[in-house]
Ligand SMILES: NC(=O)c1ccc[n+]([C@@H]2O[C@H](COP(=O)([O-])OP(=O)(O)OC[C@H]3O[C@@H](n4cnc5c(N)ncnc54)[C@H](O)[C@@H]3O)[C@@H](O)[C@H]2O)c1
């Protein structure tokens with residue numbers, strides 16, 4: 001990790017830059033070319049990229065019913081039980097987010113109401129480039145089901161032998177999702193955007209992914225398909241004061257660094273001893289990890305920063321707007337009250353970010369790259385549109401009509417005013 005001691009606030013913006021931001025133009029160009037290709041060649045383009053990027057020779061792009069049914073046999077009972085427990089917690093947290101229909105009279109005879117209606121056709125992207133993230137399927141599939149989305153299309157990259165990881169298929173079957181497409185990366189997002197012979201076009205695309213997936217979702221949004229949010233390479237920022245346990249903090253930093261070479265982890269401390277101890281511990285634990293090469297690449301772009309106070313650390317973090325924020329301090333509750341920008345916050349010494357990644361119940365599909373300044377993570381709301389309705393009685397029109405007429409005339413919009421006047425004339429006073 002790169003070490004910085006007491007940088008001045010003027011130096012903070014440079015330290016808050018994400019590594020991925022530097023190559024955005026190149027990635028976007030590549031993604032545009034993939035979109036064009038998928039639009040022109042449909043399934044043939046998907047097969048081409050499956051071979052080129054995933055090393056898979058595919059004839060069928062859609063996972064068959066037999067493949068879905070066979071998956072459970074390949075998933076150990078303990079893992080099945082863990083997935084069921086995680087699903088239950090995610091269901092509890094997201095189920096509690098349900099909103100009842102809101103109905104009221106704004107003035108006598110003017111009734112307004114708002115009803116949540118599920119997005120009809122949703123596309124879920126489940127990353128699978130370097131790790132099959134079946135946990136992401138729980139994070140997207142559970143709220144999609146709770147919201148009542150009738151059509152769910154799942155895309156995930158195939159493995160080299162042309163199959164899809166059985167745990168992803170087991171989880172899909174558990175959630176009753178049977179449209180599973182073997183396509184990853186930008187090409188999957190392009191297919192969900194415009195449709196192909198095998199992939200239905202959807203109304204909204206959900207899910208995290210690497211820089212290609214994230215750039216592709218931005219392009220999908222420009223082409224009229226909604227997206228959940230930009231959820232790119234994973235990030236964590238840890239605020240660790242003198243009370244922090246360096247062994248725990250190092251493990252938390254590595255847990256996000258191991259996601260991908262472009263993951264970013266940031267450590268802030270007001271204790272030089274804690275910074276030294278954590279960075280030494282990171283090196284020690286790194287050597288034990290199967291994905292140490294990936295994590296080591298991420299760590300090269302990651303930062304350990306010594307700051308003067310808890311207030312400075314929080315200020316830095318709010319400006320950086322991390323996807324995940326860990327408050328490794330005895331005073332976590334007090335600090336949490338002043339968090340203004342973060343995807344999800346983990347308080348105290350016994351709340352690893354991995355808990356939220358898998359099973360505590362909160363969603364792990366979260367805004368990265370500073371988007372936590374303005375976006376929330378995925379929730380039940382993400383799968384729902386809130387449609388407003390209204391009905392006006394004769395008494396309501398008599399009361400409201402003149403207000404509308406006056407405002408419409410003042411805006412110079414005579415037809416608007418007449419739409420009211422004609423009705424008022426028809427009902428008389
Ligand atoms: N923000 C979140 O909520 C969140 C949650 C989970 C995971 N993540 C992130 O998701 C990412 C998963 O990445 P991944 O790579 O393992 O899987 P992925 O499924 O996102 O990407 C794999 C696909 O990328 C494409 N690809 C690979 N190299 C390419 C190239 N050179 N040009 C064009 N396309 C290429 C291929 O089509 C491949 O199928 C990680 O960065 C992880 O940090 C984020």
Ligand SMILES: N[C@H](CO)Cc1c[nH]c[nH+]1
Nearest residue numbers: 133135136234235357364
């Ligand atoms: N940390 C990831 C979100 O950035 C989510 C995840 C899935 N599996 C493990 N972690």
Ligand SMILES: [Zn+2]
Nearest residue numbers: 234255256357
């Ligand atoms: Zn994770």
